[in-house]
Amino acid sequence: QSALTQPASVSGSPGQSITISCTGTSSDVGGYNYVSWYQQHPGKAPKLMIYNVSNRPSGVSNRFSGSKSGNTASLTISGLQAEDDGDYYCCSYTSSSTRVFGTGTKVTVL
């Protein structure tokens, strides 16, 4: 199972919006609504930001939103803040009864 494809890096200025894409196939992202997004800061465990494509756990800022179109899922961060700096990973269920993560995206707040 190949990793889902994410851009290596995305950057933006404070207050701006950015979108991170996560591209898979009809056997994973496109076939199921079990897509989640995680934020990871250096030396820390990942934190769930979005689950089931577009649902936000309690405690996660409403500046984070998720969506999906075809085989590509997206995470949008609006009103970018310095604390949003970090690595972001998508994750999907697959038709092989496995899970697969994305390649990861480093978000830099300029």
Added chain:
Amino acid sequence: EVQLLDSGGGLVQPGGSLRLSCAASGFTFSSSAMSWVRQAPGKGLEWVSSITGSGGSTYYADSVKGRFTISRDNSKNTVYLQMNSLRGDDTALYYCARGGLLVDITYWGQGTLVTVSS
């Protein structure tokens, strides 16, 4: 409060074995699927294995199938990962996580480091 305490990591020689443990608290353990996810130094996240709440079904990444075994003891609120025939590319920080195949991973342990080297 959900807590996952990973342990059991360490330095092991190639071909050796290690068993990781994860003690859970703060939720109904027996109703929760559990997973192990690893992260090699400086690399991304890799799903390793998942187990259903009852322990009746287990799932593995191709990279560990036949070498690793996930199990759980619901009386002890603990999930395990038995790792055999370890290789250098198994070197990673191993995270225990709440969630499985059809339930997105919601909580993560702090990770336990496994180093495979002679």
